[in-house]
Amino acid sequence: MVFYELVLSTKHSTHFQALSAMMKQISHKVVENGGIVRSIQNHGIRQFPHRVQAKNPDLITGQRYFEKGRYISIYYDSNPTTRAQVDRILSMNDQVLRKTHLKARSKLDWINTKRMDKNPYVQQVLNMDQGTMASKLESGSS
Known part of the structure; x- marks a missing residue:
């Protein structure tokens, strides 16, 4: 098992229900494949360091460029195959602007x-x- 940290940035206009459904879907995928979700942290809405372009325009506002978004961190243990499946889930979600997987390390x-x-x-x-x-x-x- 590898300890991963997933950092997401989503559109600031995303509803809470959609975010919680996405977190549940990711958590279920990790647990189904024998992993452990250690923590999910919502860092709130913050300014991006630069303007971020979404793959598709937002359905509600029609906006394609975003200057602020919601940051979320997920810490979990899993195998690399599960990590690839989580990446696939996130790439299909149009609310996710950026995603970064890191191997978290201890001292x-x-x-x-x-x-x-x-x-x-x-x-x-x-x-x-x-x-x-x-x-x-x-x-x-x-």
Whole structure:
């Protein structure tokens, strides 16, 4: 499983029901394929750094260029196949202006793991893991 961060920018005129339906559809797709949705965050309506052009004109206003939009972040764990399916769902939705998938990383990902025997941080974490496993085994046997 890979930990992904999906950052969406949608049209500012999108209704709440349409946004929640899109989030439910994405969440169901991730969970159906064995993934976990960690969090969905709505960052609100903000100005774009530059004017953004939509694929199709808006049905309500007829507007094709947008200067502000709604930002949404979704954090989830899944396999790369599910990520491609989520991308397909978003590309078919006309309310989505931009989408970006990122592999989110933790602080431990930045530690050099090529030579684990030379890295004291990795050794410390491994010793801590062995200590907790030993304490679990001792408490389980008594």
